[in-house]
Amino acid sequence: MSYAVHRSSGRRQFLQLIDGWTGNPxxxxxxxxxxxxxxxxxxxxxxxxxxxxxxxxxxxxxESTRELFRDWEELTEALIASLRANVGPDVDDPRLSYGCGWPATVRRAPAAVRQGDE
Structure with a gap:
């Protein structure tokens, strides 16, 4: 199992739960x-x-991740739309800043996704 560094007891129990789902990713x-x-x-x-x-x-x-998905452009559009919806008004969050490479990342997105950022 892979997990982030911060491990509260509740988080540990949750991680044990998903790790127990051996038949489902x-x-x-x-x-x-x-x-x-x-x-x-x-x-x-x-x-x-x-x-x-x-x-x-x-x-x-x-590239290896993109090759896993036949519908890469549609998936990318949906994932970025979900990111935008989840971030909501926190567009100035440092995790979405130039220093983190987001503008360069989005330039690699399909044209339909980039339209919202140009």
Whole structure:
């Protein structure tokens, strides 16, 4: 199992729960699409499902991740739309800043996704 550094007892119990789902891939992400935890099956499907990986960045920047999805453009549009909805008014959050590479990341997105950022 892969999980983030902060481990409260409640979080540990939650991680034990998803790790017990050996027949189903499971991962937990925050509103910025950072993977917080993933069970072994999720990580086996893609190394992107590993604590600390940002799913939007992985989908846009990692060629091997893109190759996993036949419908890459549609998935990317949906994932970025979800990110925008989840972030809401917190668009100035440092995790979405130039220093974190978001503008460069979004430039690699399909044209339909970039339209909202130009």
């Amino acid at each position: 499971a991962y937990v992400e925050n509103r910025f699409t950072d993977v917080l935890a993933a069970n072994a099956l999720a990580t086996a499907l893609s190394p992107s499902y590993c604590a600390g990986v940002n799913l939007v960045r992985a989908l846009l920047l990692d």
